[in-house]
Amino acid sequence: MTADHRSGLRGPASTVQEFGDAPTEVRESTHYKHEYVQTFVDKWDELIDWRARYASEGSFFVEQLRRRGVTSVLDVATGTGFHSVRLLEEGFETVVSADGSAEMLAKAFDNGMKFGGHVLRVVQADWRWLNRDVHGEYDAIICLGNSFTHLFSERDRRRALAEFYAMLSHDGVLILDQRNYDAILDNGFSSKHQYYYCGDDVVAEPEYVDDGLARFRYRFPDGSQYHLNMFPLRKDYTRRLMHEVGFQRVETYGDFQSTYADDEPDFFVHIAEKAYLDQEDAE
Numbered sequence: 366m367t368a369d370h371r372s373g374l375r376g377p378a379s380t381v382q383e384f385g386d387a388p389t390e391v392r393e394s395t396h397y398k399h400e401y402v403q404t405f406v407d408k409w410d411e412l413i414d415w416r417a418r419y420a421s422e423g424s425f426f427v428e429q430l431r432r433r434g435v436t437s438v439l440d441v442a443t444g445t446g447f448h449s450v451r452l453l454e455e456g457f458e459t460v461v462s463a464d465g466s467a468e469m470l471a472k473a474f475d476n477g478m479k480f481g482g483h484v485l486r487v488v489q490a491d492w493r494w495l496n497r498d499v500h501g502e503y504d505a506i507i508c509l510g511n512s513f514t515h516l517f518s519e520r521d522r523r524r525a526l527a528e529f530y531a532m533l534s535h536d537g538v539l540i541l542d543q544r545n546y547d548a549i550l551d552n553g554f555s556s557k558h559q560y561y562y563c564g565d566d567v568v569a570e571p572e573y574v575d576d577g578l579a580r581f582r583y584r585f586p587d588g589s590q591y592h593l594n595m596f597p598l599r600k601d602y603t604r605r606l607m608h609e610v611g612f613q614r615v616e617t618y619g620d621f622q623s624t625y626a627d628d629e630p631d632f633f634v635h636i637a638e639k640a641y642l643d644q645e646d647a648e
């Protein structure tokens with residue numbers, strides 16, 4: 366998308382999150398658009414300090430993609446553009462950057478220019494109607510930064526995964542990550558487990574959790590705070606859905622390691638392969 370197209374992405378940006386009188390009742394797949402308000406988007410890069418994130422992820426995703434001979438990538442949860450820019454820098458041939466939030470995409474476009482003069486090909490698209498708004502076939506789809514958690518119904522999750530599956534080449538791969546909600550649901554959060562993101566001094570902590578909602582608060586050094594309402598995906602549930610929409614093999618890493626104790630990692634990364642396998646090779 367060109368700069369002219371990009372300017373069309375900027376709407377009348379809201380600066381205040383709206384959760385109404387009963388914030389813990391807000392459990393809707395479309396609500397993310399009201400959560401990533403302009404001021405929070407501006408803060409997001411403070412939350413996920415790019416240099417620190419680069420260091421903590423290392424070349425995990427790049428290696429996973431290269432190992433599978435990937436050249437074209439669709440980033441479906443671009444956010445402010447961290448992975449899209451990273452993959453362009455690493456020389457992946459086609460990188461398309463989609464997201465349902467216009468505010469996020471505008472920021473991503475600016476970041477593409479700022480970090481290396483990349484003109485990101487941004488497309489505003491909701492995962493549930495991805496095929497309608499994004500065209501082509503990709504070797505890989507990435508959905509990173511605990512994004513899939515924004516879908517609140519199983520129907521929406523199945524629909525989104527089916528859209529991802531349909532846009533992959535016959536042996537394509539989906540890489541999707543999520544927070545370790547099992548640990549939060551099973552061990553509680555009374556210990557006030559705080560997640561210090563890569564950005565210094567930004568604290569993300571669960572404020573309310575039940576089987577259908579994980580409401581997190583993000584506190585910034587200037588005293589400002591924002592919330593995200595998310596669905597607490599259990600690891601094996603996500604894996605099962607991936608299998609059920611047709612992915613043949615799903616490998617799950619804990620904090621980028623292949624072996625881990627289940628309640629230790631903060632994040633899981635699922636790598637779901639589409640290539641059709643003999644029965645005994647499928648996991």
Ligand SMILES: C[S@@+](CC[C@H](N)C(=O)[O-])C[C@H]1O[C@@H](n2cnc3c(N)ncnc32)[C@H](O)[C@@H]1O
Nearest residue numbers: 397442444464465466469491492509510512515
């Ligand atoms: C937690 S942010 C992560 C952004 C980025 N991947 C990162 O790691 O920094 C989640 C992103 O998913 C997007 N998103 C959430 N639900 C979506 C949906 N149904 N369709 C498209 N994008 C969605 C949001 O707009 C937001 O940019």
